[in-house]
Amino acid sequence: MNWITNYVRPRINSIFSRREVPENLWSKCTECGTMLFHRELAENLNVCTSCGHHMAITPRDRFKALFDGGVFVEVKVPEPVADPLHFRDQKKYPDRMRAAQRNTGEHEAMLVAEGEIGATPIVAAAQDFSFMGGSMGMYVGNAIIAAAERAVTLKRPLILFSAAGGARMQEGILSLMQMPRTTVAVQMLKEAGLPYIVVLTHPTTGGVTASYAMLGDVQIAEPNALICFAGPRVIEQTIREKLPEGFQRAEYLLDHGMLDRVTRRTDMRDELITITRMLLGLPPAVKGSLPRPEPATDDIPAPVQEPALENPAPSQQKSKTTKPKAESKE
Template identity: 90%
Template structure:
């Protein structure tokens, strides 16, 4: 064996046999294991086309599908003090924030926007579970207050999509204080007579469930979403009993009166349009996005004239 056969030939073969395949071309359903083409999965709003399992979706992708023409405007949220407790566990808190920013492209765990759905103006907020588990910190509290304030200013309903593992431990008691702060924000909407609609997605847990996620006028959940304060494993270990099948899942909570609807993601837009227009005392949306008819218009003399001529 020589240098040509040991190195050159294998190198040439590897170059010509190499195939460039993007790593993100396929995604695997975490429920049924089906391999899904990424473009087909994105077009189906990250819902498995085989079993209907609802995977995570970013707030921006959700809003692109929700708002008319995918058009929305972000609402400014005041930035809180960074790392108020100088918290450090395995990593420094600022380092975790930088990693989350790098992975998600978002500056925090909640996005607040305004726009129209079915020609109905709304303000919307959504949590991003991929950003530190969607944990509720001071920024999330500021975001909900900003969303409620903007909704009151414009006289619009507020639609909130929750997805969180609870309060953010790196902010300690300051994160828990967001529970009463967001409760006051929701009360602002109620005093203004504006609807507050909550869409609970997987998972919604901890202090988020114990505050703004369960204070809506209408509660809708995506299929099989985990919605709870303490998780089922913690409860089983505490009471030392086997929990019912599907305990704390959306369908279980719907059967026990804690939810109003369980709606698939693909039908969520139409559901929200119907509910918001109903609560705002507006006529039903026009199919095909046509201009709404003028109900106050009356017959003009030109329209009546032919009938009078016919009588003569």
């Protein structure tokens, strides 16, 4: 027993056998500070299991939870002109685009898909706030028009999930022109008599709120989502007054009539199925019900009948008992 055996050798073994723990196994809730295991958080659709705070979720993960079996087909969106204004601030616009594509793994700030929810065919579009703040550029305008045209062609309702910081400044006036373009696309749905449902997520601001995000037949929001045109800080600096608690949050707008529902993300799928089928005049979806199988009559053998005996044995003959006639009394 010496210090080499007791200390040096275990120390060397621990250094070389140490396994690195991935950094993305745990996430910290920005609202309550609880450390959440990544699998548990993903199963709860990025909603904190401790305080119920709704964290950001990508459109692809949202669609996997929305569509039946997580199966959907992406709708092709026409490509706009790249960097039409040759804009540059601290970086060139194409460099910012490539960085956003590398960080998010998506081509642009909106994903359009088609599939079924509760056996009801729909077309859906969702913005990705992690892609340059979900800003509305020409591609987003093309995506909404493509989604509306696809919905009209297939005669399906359109469900849109908004999350944006407003118009994309790198495209200037061309970005602002997407406001009337998307408004016309929504009008196409209304003229075709198709439902248009908007789910406003945190945050939905600027020109997105001033156009397609507030034109839905039904307006639903996630809890505590910021929904506004100008942010509360800008308004406070302008009017130099303190705003009410929860001003421009989803619950505040619901109380003042700007929203129809505030629904948790974990309940959103069932809510959208119910509303969509109601607007289409379909019967309510029945959960977990399957048609009862018909009995297979061809495979069931017929019961075997015993042949009748010509001369049954005396024991098998039924004894007939006759009652004696009552003697008549004269």
